[in-house]
Amino acid sequence: MDNNKQPQLNSAYYGPTIPPTEQPHQHSHRRRGCCCCLLNILWITLVSIIILVALAILIFYLIVQPRPFKFTVTEAKLTEFNYKNNTLRYNLVLNFTVRNPNKKLEILYDKAEGQAFYEGTRFNTTGVNTWFNSFRQYTTTTNRTSGVFTGQQLMVLDRDQLSHFEENKRSGIFDIDVKIHFTIRFSLNKFIPGDMKAKAKCELKVPLSSSNGSTVAAFKLTKCDVSY
Numbered sequence: 001m002d003n004n005k006q007p008q009l010n011s012a013y014y015g016p017t018i019p020p021t022e023q024p025h026q027h028s029h030r031r032r033g034c035c036c037c038l039l040n041i042l043w044i045t046l047v048s049i050i051i052l053v054a055l056a057i058l059i060f061y062l063i064v065q066p067r068p069f070k071f072t073v074t075e076a077k078l079t080e081f082n083y084k085n086n087t088l089r090y091n092l093v094l095n096f097t098v099r100n101p102n103k104k105l106e107i108l109y110d111k112a113e114g115q116a117f118y119e120g121t122r123f124n125t126t127g128v129n130t131w132f133n134s135f136r137q138y139t140t141t142t143n144r145t146s147g148v149f150t151g152q153q154l155m156v157l158d159r160d161q162l163s164h165f166e167e168n169k170r171s172g173i174f175d176i177d178v179k180i181h182f183t184i185r186f187s188l189n190k191f192i193p194g195d196m197k198a199k200a201k202c203e204l205k206v207p208l209s210s211s212n213g214s215t216v217a218a219f220k221l222t223k224c225d226v227s228y
């Protein structure tokens with residue numbers, strides 16, 4: 001059926017009986033060619049722009065080399081960590097170091113807020129030392145700050161969690177997670193692009209200090225995971 005139709009169509013187009021059809025046909029052919037070359041130019045321009053932008057970003061990264069800051073817990077002092085009657089009483093003081101490893105970028109810490117967790121339950125939120133809020137950290141420097149978590153928290157531990165707590169209590173070392181939420185900005189000389197959220201996650205093993213200040217072991221310096 002199709003084979004029969006096509007020759008008919010062809011003969012209608014190229015048939016010598018209708019000469020005017022040839023001219024419009026040629027015309028549309030030329031126009032389509034022009035369209036094609038316009039499209040080609042557009043396409044080439046677009047690809048060039050994309051390549052240029054990619055190159056610019058690459059060069060920017062190579063020159064600036066933005067790297068996340070480093071966050072470390074250098075000292076942890078736990079003077080109280082008691083779970084009784086579904087209530088956790090705690091007193092934890094942490095010392096941190098914050099390092100900006102960037103050679104070109106300064107970091108502005110607009111806000112830093114710490115949360116402490118035991119067995120997946122948050123037991124306190126604290127502002128990491130207030131001077132650290134709206135703090136400008138220069139390139140390749142390290143600064144110190146600290147956070148205090150103290151108070152009491154209603155908390156219901158299930159049987160597994162309770163046995164983990166008893167185990168921690170026996171060993172004198174508690175598994176406490178701390179998360180610090182930051183709002184930061186990078187600064188390249190005066191140029192400051194938008195805000196950024198960053199998070200440091202620290203999985204700590206904190207020895208409890210007895211009343212005379214002795215602990216079963218010294219606290220081991222702990223590096224935190226920093227992510228954006």
Ligand SMILES: *[C@@H]1O[C@H](CO)[C@@H](O)[C@H](O)[C@H]1NC(C)=O
Binds near residue numbers: 085
């Ligand atoms: C435990 O808590 C309840 C209220 O939640 C209170 O009535 C009771 O006295 C508490 N027990 C102890 C030993 O603190």
Ligand SMILES: *[C@@H]1O[C@H](CO)[C@@H](O)[C@H](O)[C@H]1NC(C)=O
Binds near residue numbers: 074075094095146
């Ligand atoms: C921890 O911080 C406190 C106050 O910020 C300071 O007095 C103490 O010396 C620090 N400890 C260490 C080991 O850096």
Ligand SMILES: *[C@@H]1O[C@H](CO)[C@@H](O)[C@H](O)[C@H]1NC(C)=O
Binds near residue numbers: 141142143144
């Ligand atoms: C941060 O560290 C730099 C370099 O060590 C120091 O000059 C600056 O005073 C520190 N800032 C604070 C607030 O401690």
Ligand SMILES: *[C@@H]1O[C@H](CO)[C@@H](O)[C@H](O)[C@H]1NC(C)=O
Binds near residue numbers: 148
């Ligand atoms: C958290 O710690 C602060 C002191 O930094 C204390 O005043 C507050 O009561 C604590 N919050 C809770 C829920 O225990």
Ligand SMILES: *[C@@H]1O[C@H](CO)[C@@H](O)[C@H](O)[C@H]1NC(C)=O
Binds near residue numbers: 210211212214
């Ligand atoms: C005080 O510390 C010593 C170790 O330095 C320890 O043997 C002793 O049990 C501690 N005393 C109390 C009351 O915790």
